Amino acid sequence: MQIPLLDLKQQFEVIKDEVMPSLAELCASQRFILGPKVEELERRLAEYSQAAYGCGVSSGSDALLISLMAEKIGAGDEVITSPYTFFATAGAICRTGARPVFVDIDPVTYNIDVAQIEAAITSKTRAIIPVHLYGQAADMDAILAIAKKHGLVVVEDACQAIGAECRGRRVGALGEYGCLSFFPSKNLGCFGDGGMVLCNDESRAKTLAILRNHGMAPQYHHHLIGSNFRLDAIQADVLLKKLPHLDDWTVARQQNADDYGRLFAGTAGLELPQEASWSTRHVRNQYVIRILDGRRDQVWDGLKAAGIGCAVYYPVPLHLQECFASLGYRKGEFPESERAAQETLALPIFPELTMEQKEQVAATVVRLLQG
Numbered sequence: 001m002q003i004p005l006l007d008l009k010q011q012f013e014v015i016k017d018e019v020m021p022s023l024a025e026l027c028a029s030q031r032f033i034l035g036p037k038v039e040e041l042e043r044r045l046a047e048y049s050q051a052a053y054g055c056g057v058s059s060g061s062d063a064l065l066i067s068l069m070a071e072k073i074g075a076g077d078e079v080i081t082s083p084y085t086f087f088a089t090a091g092a093i094c095r096t097g098a099r100p101v102f103v104d105i106d107p108v109t110y111n112i113d114v115a116q117i118e119a120a121i122t123s124k125t126r127a128i129i130p131v132h133l134y135g136q137a138a139d140m141d142a143i144l145a146i147a148k149k150h151g152l153v154v155v156e157d158a159c160q161a162i163g164a165e166c167r168g169r170r171v172g173a174l175g176e177y178g179c180l181s182f183f184p185s186k187n188l189g190c191f192g193d194g195g196m197v198l199c200n201d202e203s204r205a206k207t208l209a210i211l212r213n214h215g216m217a218p219q220y221h222h223h224l225i226g227s228n229f230r231l232d233a234i235q236a237d238v239l240l241k242k243l244p245h246l247d248d249w250t251v252a253r254q255q256n257a258d259d260y261g262r263l264f265a266g267t268a269g270l271e272l273p274q275e276a277s278w279s280t281r282h283v284r285n286q287y288v289i290r291i292l293d294g295r296r297d298q299v300w301d302g303l304k305a306a307g308i309g310c311a312v313y314y315p316v317p318l319h320l321q322e323c324f325a326s327l328g329y330r331k332g333e334f335p336e337s338e339r340a341a342q343e344t345l346a347l348p349i350f351p352e353l354t355m356e357q358k359e360q361v362a363a364t365v366v367r368l369l370q371g
């Protein structure tokens with residue numbers, strides 16, 4: 001039996017009858033740019049994430065970029081983030097002209113190691129972008145305390161972590177900005193690309209809304225240089241129909257993680273994902289195990305050969321990416337990020353996974369480890 005890493009077709013079957021008539025209505029109206037659907041989604045997702053404002057944008061990547069633009073971060077500035085994340089986190093920093101400054105991860109949670117942040121702060125540092133990787137909150141209380149002490153802005157990369165909580169509070173609403181992605185593989189995905197910036201400050205919310213539409217307010221008057229970072233009404237409509245299902249899907253992901261925990265209990269040669277004490281709601285965007293003793297690639301190949309979907313997030317840490325060579329980082333500089341890149345393996349955890357499929361995934365991993 002083939003088991004995909006992600007199966008969105010099953011989800012579509014469930015929501016089809018809710019989504020398609022609504023999309024047909026929207027097409028009949030031919031009103032695709034911003035408008036009431038986007039505004040309703042902004043209200044609903046701000047409420048869901050316990051934030052005051054939401055600004056629908058074209059992607060999670062643009063959510064990060066526009067947040068930095070709203071702070072006028074650019075050439076000569078430094079922004080601290082993790083080298084073990086999706087490219088967009090650091091890509092957005094470079095797009096503004098600022099320099100990404102990497103701080104290694106904590107090997108247990110894969111999130112930025114807060115104990116190492118202060119040593120990376122200079123007179124040029126303007127912001128910190130913590131990433132809530134795989135759906136688990138970074139230690140926001142510690143990060144916010146450091147930011148406050150040094151006068152820095154915090155932009156949360158919550159692209160993998162919608163609805164996750166840090167000590168009972170939802171991520172995305174804790175820093176000055178919180179960035180969400182609706183890329184199809186995220187916990188709340190649309191039918192293409194989409195994203196949102198959350199924030200709690202009215203003047204920041206106004207700046208975001210203007211920047212996303214070419215810095216234009218009123219029409220054809222530009223006092224800021226923005227761009228087209230708009231979210232389509234079609235995507236907002238899909239997301240409004242999916243949002244009521246999100247908590248059920250999250251519970252199913254959490255159940256899958258618990259089941260894997262039981263199925264893998266006592267297996268030698270691997271480490272299961274662990275939850276930090278501050279992580280009061282892990283939303284399980286990815287279920288990532290560590291394969292020890294240099295055997296990750298062998299298990300990865302074996303799973304592929306057995307027809308089981310799996311992936312490595314991420315095989316090359318950002319400080320070793322060719323496009324960032326000019327930053328001058330060397331191999332060995334962030335040992336935990338480099339070790340994670342060599343040891344981690346993501347297994348299927350999508351909500352519709354059956355017990356039989358989970359058993360097959362676990363049994364195959366165990367067999368490959370013993371072989």
Ligand SMILES: *Cc1c(COP(=O)(O)O)cnc(C)c1O
Nearest residue numbers: 059060061086088159160181183
């Ligand atoms: C997906 C993702 C992004 C980018 O989101 P897009 O909507 O694909 O642009 C940024 N950061 C992280 C950690 C992500 O997982």
